[in-house]
Each structure stands twice: as C-alpha cells, then as structure tokens.
Amino acid sequence: MPLPSDALPDYNGPETPVQRSVTVLHVDDDADFCDLVSIYLERESERLEVLTAADVDEALDTLDAVDVDCIVSDYEMPGRDGLEFLETVRERELDVPFILFTGKGSEEIASDAISAGVTDYLQKERGTDQYAVLAHRIENAVEQHYATREVERGFSAIETAREGIAFLDEEGTFRYVNAAYAELYGYDREEMIGKHWEMLYPEDHVQQIHEEILPSVPENDRWSGESVQQRKNGDRLVVDHALTYTDDGTLLCLVQDITEEKEVERTLERERRRFEQFIDAVEVYAIFSLDTEGFVTSWNQGAERLKGYDGEEIIGRHFSVFYPEAKAEIGYPDELLETALAEGSVQDEGWRVRKDGSRFWARVLITAVFDDEGTHQGFLKVTRDTTEQHERVRSPDAPKDLLDYALDVLDDVFYLFDPEGNIVRVGEQATMTGYSREELLSMSPLELFPPEVRPRVESDIERALETGSATTEAPILTKDGETVPFEFRKRRIVDEEGNVYVAGIGRDIRDRRRRERRLKRQLAQFDEFASVLSHDLRTPLSVVRGRLELARDTGETEHLEQAESALDRLDELIEDLASVMREGELVNDVTAVDLGAASRSAWDALETAGATLAVATERTIRADEGALARLLENLLKNAIEHGEGTVTVTVGDLEDGFYVADDGPGIPESERDDVFEIGTSVKEGEHGVGLASVKQLAVAHGWEISVSESEAGGARFEITDVESV
Known part of the structure; x- marks a missing residue:
C-alpha cells in the first residue's frame, strides 16, 4: 500500500526518451571503421548523435566534457580493453548503458562481458545490416535505463522489507504500514490506517509506553528495545522495537517478532538447570548438552576427564572442536546434527581430539531434544573412549587376507580404508607424503588433502562404498606443505567375515599434467591465430x-x-x-x-x-x-x-x-x-x-x-x- 497522496511530493516525471535526442560515444581504435559506424547510425535514426574516440583516454576526456546517454565500445584496443574501460566508467559513478561492439568474439569474452555488467553485447558482422541492429539496441538500452531509474525512486524497498515499518502522525495514528507490519499483527492494512497505536498493546503496557518510551524518543533522537504487544486475535508477542521522529514530526516505527527466540531461551535455561542436576553423577561416559546450533551449554565430570578441558574453557564453544581439523573443516559435525534432528538420533565412531592435541577413538550417540510441544531445544551427546578395542581391530594382521596381493614393491601408493574412512593399511610408498606409516595409520585420510578438496574426496570414498568403485584427481598435501597432483582409483572389497573396505592405488600424475599443459598452450596459440x-x-x-x-x-x-x-x-x-x-x-x-x-x-x-x-x-x-x-x-x-x-x-x-x-x-x-x-x-x-x-x-x-x-x-x-x- 503506498503512502497517502498528500504525503508524496508533486512530481510529473522526467523528459521521456521519446522526447529527447540520444548522444552516443563510440570508442574504436580503427578510425576508418569508427567513421563508418557514425555515418550509418545517424542515417538509421535521427535521434542519434554519435561522438567518436580512438582509445580509452580520449573517451574519458570526452566524458569529462560532454554528457552522453550511451557508450558503444570495441573490446580489443591498445592500452586498456573495453571491459577495463567499463570498470573505469563505473568507478566514476556513470551508470549510462554500455554496449560492447566487438569483432573478437568468443564465449569467454561474452561471459566476461556479462559478468562485468555490460548492458548489451554485439559482435561485428559482415554487411551493413548490423548497424540497424546496433541503432535499435542503443535506443532500447537508453529507454530502459531511464525507465528503470524512475522505478527505483519509488517505495519498493519499504514495501518488500522483511521488517515491519509504520509511519504515525503527531496524534499517534497510523498513516502508513507496510505489508510485513500488518501481517505481523494479523490485520489488513486498511484496518490499521487511521487507528491509534494503543490498539497493538495490552492495557497493562499502554501506560509504560506513554510515561517511559515515548518521552525518551525526542530526548535521545531514537529509542530501541523489546516490547510486549498483542495481535488482532489477542495473542501476545515480543518484538524488537525501534522508534524515531522525522523532521516533519512523523514517528517512524520498525518492529521484528522475537517471540520464538525468547521462548527458546527460557526453555533451554530450564533444561540446562535440570540437566546439570544429574549429569555429574555419570563419569564413565562424557555427556554434553548442546544448543540447537551445536554449541556446548553444559557437561559432566566424565567429559572434563576425557577431553582435558575445564568448564570455563569449553562452555560456549562449538562441539566440532573435538573432531580432527580435516573433518571439522568439511562440516562433518554439523552433518551429524542434521541427521540427529531428522531421524531423532545418530551414532558415530571415529577419531576425536583432546585439548592437548592427542587423539582417541570414540563411540558417540547424539540425540535431538524436544519440549512437550515438539519444539527443538538442542542435543544430548554421549561419548565413550573405545581406543583399546579399536587398536585390537587395527592390528596389521587384521585384514591380512586382503593384502597379500598388495606388495610394498609397487611404484604406486597402496591404501586401505575402513567404512568410517579411517586408514587401516598403507604401502611403503605412502611415506612420500613425509609421514611415517605409523603416523598415517593414526590419521584421517582427509588430512592428506588441502581443505578445499576434502568434501569432494570424502564424497568419492562414500561413492566407492556404495557403488563399488570411484576415481578421484586431487592434490596430496605433504607433511612439509607441498602439493603433488595425484590420481586415486578406489574399489570396494569384502573379506571372508563380511567386513567392507575400500582398497585403492594412488599415482603421481605430475608428468601427465605437464603434457596436458603443453597441449593446452599449443591449442591456445592456434586460437590466437584464429x-x-x-x-x-x-x-x-x-x-x-x-x-x-x-x-x-x-x-x-x-x-x-x-x-x-x-x-x-x-x-x-x-x-x-x-x-x-x-x-x-x-x-x-x-x-x-x-x-x-x-x-x-x-x-x-x-x-x-x-x-x-x-x-x-x-x-x-x-x-x-x-x-x-x-x-x-x-x-x-x-x-x-x-x-x-x-x-x-x-x-x-x-x-x-x-x-x-x-x-x-x-x-x-x-x-x-x-x-x-x-x-x-x-x-x-x-x-x-x-x-x-x-x-x-x-x-x-x-x-x-x-x-x-x-x-x-x-x-x-x-x-x-x-x-x-
């Protein structure tokens, strides 16, 4: 709903594009072609007046001296190209249409032009019909430019705002409310216009508004805080509320509903107090209380003993701090919370990290916690140290029957993962990473890759487990920080007891990449000739x-x-x-x-x-x-x-x-x-x-x-x- 007509200034609009001539600046380093384009454009449309420049510097001088309605520029020019020219024009806060008219056309240049924000892109063609097309594009771009500028002067930003916005007169009655404001209180906007603000407050809160809040607005130029209000149906709500006066005495009001957030805070505080009454009695398990985002709100003495932190150090930190860096970076802990929220609970097993950096193998159960009305309150996380049991399973002899064919004389890197993605066997060549075999067996495989490729590597491991095989190209991150391009071929295998593993071969592909780069450069040279x-x-x-x-x-x-x-x-x-x-x-x-x-x-x-x-x-x-x-x-x-x-x-x-x-x-x-x-x-x-x-x-x-x-x-x-x- 727009503001009342008496609140808007008189405005008849600017001169429309149909009423005005159009000044075009054409920039091209070929003087003959530039003159030719000027002749044809002015023949195509009486509205067009064409100025020319041979390079970007001359064009900028022209823009300093003349107001233009549209710029047409070649792409490839000495000094600065067309897209660099566009960047300079926009830095000058000149937002007139900019058309790239170039003979060096390619999908890459077109993509770069669109990304840079050109108004239109036109490739030079044979014949003279192209000049009629260019003239038409210029006129359309200019008309669209002026029409868009008029629309942006409206109240669209206020109308589409997510926050509730209202204007009140000196008597306290509503002159304007946006859609979000009316929807928040359950009214149609017509029901609110002309009504007093007291309609939105319980009787026991109206006096406080008159005596405390309204007097503070002119004294401090504004007021902000929380208010208790009521909807049309009588339900109460808590809003984040801000008030200020405009120069003409209009009161501007902004509100945002925070009822749900306040209720969650109160419920979590109740649950935290209840939880603390019994968790300290259980020390065999590390028990954590997490909020809805995974931040620690409380834990028992068993958690302090297992993790090495005291309460003051860990309360308020995200529980991903307990996971190896590689898994934390790819969002693995958050995925566990999402699964627990969707399915009620989730079990997990793998390496965890103590405060001092040492690792232990843990079995974890995460359960989502809800109140009586079904509102999500947070998570309960129970952890138990199972390192001793895990080490027995990880003995070098455990999957021996699967590895008889994987000799250490292989030139490539041999590896074996369990279903949780942990390394259980590696060949001697894996020490090219700079880590010893003992270090590798205590690591997550994701730690051997740069952070940006770890999600893709983890996805390929999962695909190998699901489909039977997968191939990955990714750089290995050595212990000293060097990256080496590798190709990994993975295959799912099952031992006689039904245990599932992923076995694979990693191959250094530096020589292959070098050959590919050389071929790519030769092809690029052919493209330049073309x-x-x-x-x-x-x-x-x-x-x-x-x-x-x-x-x-x-x-x-x-x-x-x-x-x-x-x-x-x-x-x-x-x-x-x-x-x-x-x-x-x-x-x-x-x-x-x-x-x-x-x-x-x-x-x-x-x-x-x-x-x-x-x-x-x-x-x-x-x-x-x-x-x-x-x-x-x-x-x-x-x-x-x-x-x-x-x-x-x-x-x-x-x-x-x-x-x-x-x-x-x-x-x-x-x-x-x-x-x-x-x-x-x-x-x-x-x-x-x-x-x-x-x-x-x-x-x-x-x-x-x-x-x-x-x-x-x-x-x-x-x-x-x-x-x-």
Missing part, C-alpha cells in the same frame, strides 16, 4: 565493404581511396601471420643444448654496440638448437633496441626454466598482455613480428612464456615448463 583471422582481418574487410557501398550510393571516389588503404593493411597482416606460423614448423630436432653457450652464440650474431650480456646459467636443456637460437636472438635484439645500445641483458635460471631480463625502460604493465600478438610494434614507428615469433617458438617446444618487470625496472621474459637434462 582470432587474428576473425578479428584483425575482419575489421579492414568490413571497412572495404562499407566504403564500396557508400561509393555506389554517393558516387564519391574518396571512399574508394579509403577501401584501397584498408586492403594494404590486409596484405601486411597476412604476411606477418604467415611468418610467425612458419617458426613453429622448424621445431623438430630436440636435443640436449647448453643454454649459456647458446645465449653467447646468439649475442655474437647481433650488433650489440655498447650493450652487455651477463650469463648466469650453467643449465643444459632439451630444445631444438636452431629454434632456441632464434628465440634468444629475438629476445636479446628486443632488449638492445629498447635499451638504445647501453643496456645490460641477463640470462639466468628459474626453477623450471630460464629468464632473459634487462635494465632498459621496460614494458608498461598495460601493454604486457599484447606484446606477443602479431602486428604489435616492437619499437615506435615499426611494425614487427619478433615477439610473436618468440611465443610461437616457445609454444612449439611446449614451453610457457610471460613478461614482467625485472629487478632493475626493465623487461623480464620468463620461459617455464622447460625440461632440464
């Missing part, structure tokens, strides 16, 4: 087609000159692409190569002027000697040209590769993602393919290459995933 064909070549072609169509329509020959210029650009791009692709074909004869000697040989083949080479490696790597020479020549030449002859270049070792670093001017961070692309200039005024060839040579070897800043502030190229001899 991107050049689909984006860099498409834009000049689009310009050619557009200019030819304009020449036919207008008869103006200057459009033919622009088309010829675009065709020249096509020739350059095709020649660069062919040159880079040929580099990869020359990597085939892989042998052991002295990296230091190869670096010096490449240096001697260059005009080095006053530059200096420092070789800080004695490593021998596996590479195609000729291809490695071309890679090093390109990197060294790049450093010399940028350092203008006085640079020092260092070739040194990395853990899994090598680096080439210099003390020259470096590469700006905003340009580092683009330096390996075909057509990127290596020096101002030049159009080169040197660094694109470097990446192709690295990928053809199966290596990874990246660029960052050196310690001296220059450029640092790192080549990794290199196999050493």
